[in-house]
Amino acid sequence: MEIHSDYSSLATTLRTRRQRLAEKIAFPVILWSGGSSSRNFPANHYPFRASSHFLYFAGLPLKNAAIFLDGGRLELFMDEDSAENALWHGEMPKREEIAQIIGADAAFPLSALPTRATGAATIALQDASTYQQQADILNRSVTPSYTPEGIDRDLAKAIASVRLCHDTGAISELRQAAAVTIEAHKAGMAAAKTAKQEATVRGAMEGVIIAHNLTCAYTSIVTVHGEVLHNNQYHHPIQPGDLLLADVGAETPMGWAADVTRTYPTTGEFSSTQRDLYDLVLVAHDACIDKIRPNVEYQDIHLLAAEVIAQGLVDLGILRGQAADLVAIDAHALFFPHGIGHLLGLDVHDMEDLGDLAGYEEGRERSDRFGLGFLRLNRPLQAGMLVTIEPGFYQVPAILNNPELRSKYQDVVNWDKLAQFSDVRGIRIEDDVLVTTAGGEVLTAGLPTDAQTIEELVKLGGRGIGVNLT
Amino acid sequence: MEIHSDYSSLATTLRTRRQRLAEKIAFPVILWSGGSSSRNFPANHYPFRASSHFLYFAGLPLKNAAIFLDGGRLELFMDEDSAENALWHGEMPKREEIAQIIGADAAFPLSALPTRATGAATIALQDASTYQQQADILNRSVTPSYTPEGIDRDLAKAIASVRLCHDTGAISELRQAAAVTIEAHKAGMAAAKTAKQEATVRGAMEGVIIAHNLTCAYTSIVTVHGEVLHNNQYHHPIQPGDLLLADVGAETPMGWAADVTRTYPTTGEFSSTQRDLYDLVLVAHDACIDKIRPNVEYQDIHLLAAEVIAQGLVDLGILRGQAADLVAIDAHALFFPHGIGHLLGLDVHDMEDLGDLAGYEEGRERSDRFGLGFLRLNRPLQAGMLVTIEPGFYQVPAILNNPELRSKYQDVVNWDKLAQFSDVRGIRIEDDVLVTTAGGEVLTAGLPTDAQTIEELVKLGGRGIGVNLT
Numbered sequence: 001m002e003i004h005s006d007y008s009s010l011a012t013t014l015r016t017r018r019q020r021l022a023e024k025i026a027f028p029v030i031l032w033s034g035g036s037s038s039r040n041f042p043a044n045h046y047p048f049r050a051s052s053h054f055l056y057f058a059g060l061p062l063k064n065a066a067i068f069l070d071g072g073r074l075e076l077f078m079d080e081d082s083a084e085n086a087l088w089h090g091e092m093p094k095r096e097e098i099a100q101i102i103g104a105d106a107a108f109p110l111s112a113l114p115t116r117a118t119g120a121a122t123i124a125l126q127d128a129s130t131y132q133q134q135a136d137i138l139n140r141s142v143t144p145s146y147t148p149e150g151i152d153r154d155l156a157k158a159i160a161s162v163r164l165c166h167d168t169g170a171i172s173e174l175r176q177a178a179a180v181t182i183e184a185h186k187a188g189m190a191a192a193k194t195a196k197q198e199a200t201v202r203g204a205m206e207g208v209i210i211a212h213n214l215t216c217a218y219t220s221i222v223t224v225h226g227e228v229l230h231n232n233q234y235h236h237p238i239q240p241g242d243l244l245l246a247d248v249g250a251e252t253p254m255g256w257a258a259d260v261t262r263t264y265p266t267t268g269e270f271s272s273t274q275r276d277l278y279d280l281v282l283v284a285h286d287a288c289i290d291k292i293r294p295n296v297e298y299q300d301i302h303l304l305a306a307e308v309i310a311q312g313l314v315d316l317g318i319l320r321g322q323a324a325d326l327v328a329i330d331a332h333a334l335f336f337p338h339g340i341g342h343l344l345g346l347d348v349h350d351m352e353d354l355g356d357l358a359g360y361e362e363g364r365e366r367s368d369r370f371g372l373g374f375l376r377l378n379r380p381l382q383a384g385m386l387v388t389i390e391p392g393f394y395q396v397p398a399i400l401n402n403p404e405l406r407s408k409y410q411d412v413v414n415w416d417k418l419a420q421f422s423d424v425r426g427i428r429i430e431d432d433v434l435v436t437t438a439g440g441e442v443l444t445a446g447l448p449t450d451a452q453t454i455e456e457l458v459k460l461g462g463r464g465i466g467v468n469l470t
Numbered sequence: 471m472e473i474h475s476d477y478s479s480l481a482t483t484l485r486t487r488r489q490r491l492a493e494k495i496a497f498p499v500i501l502w503s504g505g506s507s508s509r510n511f512p513a514n515h516y517p518f519r520a521s522s523h524f525l526y527f528a529g530l531p532l533k534n535a536a537i538f539l540d541g542g543r544l545e546l547f548m549d550e551d552s553a554e555n556a557l558w559h560g561e562m563p564k565r566e567e568i569a570q571i572i573g574a575d576a577a578f579p580l581s582a583l584p585t586r587a588t589g590a591a592t593i594a595l596q597d598a599s600t601y602q603q604q605a606d607i608l609n610r611s612v613t614p615s616y617t618p619e620g621i622d623r624d625l626a627k628a629i630a631s632v633r634l635c636h637d638t639g640a641i642s643e644l645r646q647a648a649a650v651t652i653e654a655h656k657a658g659m660a661a662a663k664t665a666k667q668e669a670t671v672r673g674a675m676e677g678v679i680i681a682h683n684l685t686c687a688y689t690s691i692v693t694v695h696g697e698v699l700h701n702n703q704y705h706h707p708i709q710p711g712d713l714l715l716a717d718v719g720a721e722t723p724m725g726w727a728a729d730v731t732r733t734y735p736t737t738g739e740f741s742s743t744q745r746d747l748y749d750l751v752l753v754a755h756d757a758c759i760d761k762i763r764p765n766v767e768y769q770d771i772h773l774l775a776a777e778v779i780a781q782g783l784v785d786l787g788i789l790r791g792q793a794a795d796l797v798a799i800d801a802h803a804l805f806f807p808h809g810i811g812h813l814l815g816l817d818v819h820d821m822e823d824l825g826d827l828a829g830y831e832e833g834r835e836r837s838d839r840f841g842l843g844f845l846r847l848n849r850p851l852q853a854g855m856l857v858t859i860e861p862g863f864y865q866v867p868a869i870l871n872n873p874e875l876r877s878k879y880q881d882v883v884n885w886d887k888l889a890q891f892s893d894v895r896g897i898r899i900e901d902d903v904l905v906t907t908a909g910g911e912v913l914t915a916g917l918p919t920d921a922q923t924i925e926e927l928v929k930l931g932g933r934g935i936g937v938n939l940t
Contacts, residue, residue, distance in 0.1 A: 015507070034510075037507040037516060038596040038597075039516070039519050039596075040504075040519050040520075040521060040522055040596060040817060040823065041522075041596065041817050041819065041821075041822045041823035042822070042823065043822060044688055044689075044817065044819070044822075045689065046507060046509070047689065049509050049510050050510075051510060052510055074605070077500060083868060086868045086869045087699065087807070087866060088698075088700045089698060089699075089700050089701070089702070090695065090698035090701055090703070091867070091868070099583065100511065109536075126509075126510060126511065126512065127508075127598075127599025128597075128599065129598065176684070197683065198681060199682060199683035200681045201682025202680055202681070203677045203678060203680035203682070204678070204681065205682065206677065206680050207673045207674060207676060207677020207678075207681075208673060208677075210669060210672055210673035210676050210677065211669055211670045211672070211673025211674065211677075212669060212673070213667065213669035213704050213705050216516055219514075219515065225560065228558075228560035229557065229558045229559075230557060230558045231559070231560060232557055233560070234560070234683050235683050281495045302671065337557070341872070347511050347514065348514065349508060349511065349513065349514070350515060351510070351511075352511045352514075353510065353511035353512065396557060397561070398553060398556045398557045398561070399557065412603055428569065444710040465693040466913065
């Protein structure tokens with residue numbers, strides 16, 4: 001880990017977070033940061049990513065560390081580096097130095113951690129060796145925090161309520177992630193016109209993120225096959241007339257994420273059918289963002305997107321009927337089969353390690369409706385929440401060729417008309433929107449969405465953008 | 471995984487490998503490919519990397535698959551994709567299609583795997599959930615293969631002997647990894663002159679690797695602090711007079727690696743002290759490569775590097791005495807504290823998951839000498855082995871400020887003279903060399919090593935190189 005920024009306000013930010021947690025629970029807490037995962041052999045590691053819950057309260061991506069929280073008090077548990085480690089990895093900051101930066105009340109070696117175990121709650125980690133350590137030290141089984149009861153679940157609920165709305169420290173990090181993500185997307189647009197393969201565009205985008213010393217918050221999607229929703233292949237050739245969908249987001253060293261999608265014609269010119277559908281998705285995108293303010297139900301924003309898309313498809317002759325009726329029977333989901341977005345913060349799907357505990361208001365559960373089941377967030381919005389807004393239009397073979405769905409929606413889809421739009425496989429437009437009392441503030445507004453500017457950025461081929469990867 | 475290349479010769483290559491293994495063992499084998507590791511929450515994955523032993527015999531990076539090998543026969547065990555998976559990740563190739571590509575004799579769902587468990591040997595995987603699955607299906611504890619005895623160790627020894635020397639299929643992949651790595655390093659040199667931070671150079675280099683749809687074989691080292699041997703920080707500013715050390719290698723989609731280091735002045739001009747030490751490391755590098763041929767002991771190549779470096783430091787007035795005497799007391803290791811290199815193949819430290827079983831000839835063990843203990847390969851070379859040659863000169867504070875070492879080597883180091891070379895913190899020059907009957911073939915020879923050409927590449931700032939990241 002790196003100690004190099006100005007951390008003057010970090011301890012204060014973290015103390016406030018800890019205090020807010022202490023007000024919600026009456027038991028002690030141990031949060032582990034986790035260790036590195038090996039990539040095939042022990043000495044070859046994936047880049048270390050600390051647990052988000054640890055990061056939220058301890059601020060720094062310390063490896064193999066733990067914090068003990070009790071009534072706002074913080075104790076740090078970590079071992080100093082060995083001499084051999086200093087030879088290979090350089091001198092690391094000392095435990096006491098780190099303790100001061102994060103405002104710890106005391107600091108101890110890891111061996112002292114078991115003395116704090118009695119009655120402590122925790123959140124289970126994903127990496128198996130830390131998970132085992134958690135069970136060993138707490139001397140009980142540790143289960144995922146979306147299990148029905150117990151202090152671990154109470155802790156998860158308390159942490160979720162604290163982390164739902166972002167403080168100024170978090171928002172500053174989220175703005176930094178958004179700024180670098182915008183630059184990465186511009187580099188991608190610049191590279192698209194001459195790129196012969198999807199990977200070339202991905203290289204241009206991720207190169208910018210790495211060059212800023214940030215990481216990718218998730219596995220990038222950079223594809224001419226946007227109809228594959230989580231497409232992680234990059235080998236397809238880019239051909240004239242292709243739309244390229246790029247869903248790429250940066251993450252700051254302290255772990256805060258951005259999540260942005262743009263879709264553009266690789267030639268720099270939308271066809272008229274592509275433009276029609278792009279503009280429709282953009283209308284839905286803008287309408288949803290306009291609706292964002294505290295107390296609005298996020299599911300209503302999803303349904304608004306569904307209705308706008310359904311109406312647009314009626315206007316284009318692809319669907320038949322009234323928009324509201326089409327949404328009621330989930331016909332929109334034939335072409336927009338995912339949710340309008342999700343929470344964003346330290347995780348790109350923020351707190352998804354807690355299942356739906358953060359995303360769903362207490363007492364609510366996932367719908368089994370085709371057009372609602374993939375919605376990851378179902379709460380009234382509050383000021384300080386950061387959400388994505390990401391409507392899309394896709395022609396997914398697994399949906400449109402499904403005999404059951406074809407039969408169910410036979411009368412509302414004009415299949416011949418749809419066939420005229422075959423040069424659109426997938427379009428998504430995604431921005432990161434902070435809920436404020438004045439409405440939605442788009443943190444990623446520096447990246448254009450309108451078709452004409454997008455076309456111009458692609459046509460520029462990098463000139464005036466500062467990045468050129470050939 | 472992607473099915474898109476020409477795999478016409480793959481099945482033949484794999485059959486030959488399986489036949490070679492079958493000649494060495496008399497028991498059946500199950501090799502698992504492994505699963506994805508989660509990055510903080512379950513749906514966020516690190517990029518999947520299949521086990522190298524699986525890749526060697528099954529050829530393709532299949533996730534959650536296993537192969538059963540018995541007397542040259544191969545059975546593939548994997549599940550078909552679910553319908554939901556097809557929606558999110560696209561249609562994957564069918565089991566039968568994959569079986570044909572890799573030349574499997576039969577293919578079954580994973581649920582059939584336990585029927586093959588009796589008496590089968592395996593190699594333990596790093597990811598905990600697969601490791602657990604291995605123990606469950608084999609109904610016994612699975613231990614690392616460098617444990618003293620048993621069929622798992624016999625299997626590991628057999629696999630190591632098969633994998634030590636590369637076949638033409640492997641060499642073709644290794645050449646591809648080398649070629650892209652060369653391009654990445656040129657892009658780094660091009661970016662160095664205007665870069666203000668290490669991360670900028672890293673972004674330029676990794677951007678090229680990603681753009682070619684390859685991955686990084688290991689965590690890149692791109693630093694002005696080359697004296698930190700495994701430096702994985704990239705935030706340091708690049709200042710006039712800095713040498714930048716870049717140790718970056720690409721890995722092909724089938725898993726074959728390159729591992730290359732270059733060190734260059736970020737201004738495009740070595741100082742005279744930097745040039746003196748650079749040229750010394752280069753002399754050692756060239757001398758070692760010249761010595762490579764079958765039957766030469768790799769440890770002798772290491773000792774040659776040590777002696778060349780010791781002699782050079784005597785000539786520069788940094789060390790006092792006779793080179794051979796200095797090496798005998800490990801004085802070279804004050805400045806060259808690691809081994810001259812290692813095996814390279816599917817892993818960047820090939821087969822290091824087997825401990826020293828592949829790297830060390832049977833009956834040999836690591837030395838406890840300061841100047842030999844970090845040597846990762848100690849065998850007579852054979853045609854078809856790929857090794858790195860990577861001499862270096864470093865001023866490591868943890869070594870040079872160690873009171874015990876300072877006292878031991880007080881008389882042989884001219885500390886005042888050394889102080890004149892303070893603008894050299896770390897230099898390493900590393901290439902990938904294939905052992906052939908005619909001598910060493912440098913797969914990475916397309917990347918210059920001589921100081922003058924390196925200076926020119928940096929000064930060009932990207933012109934004529936085809937990559938420009940500003």
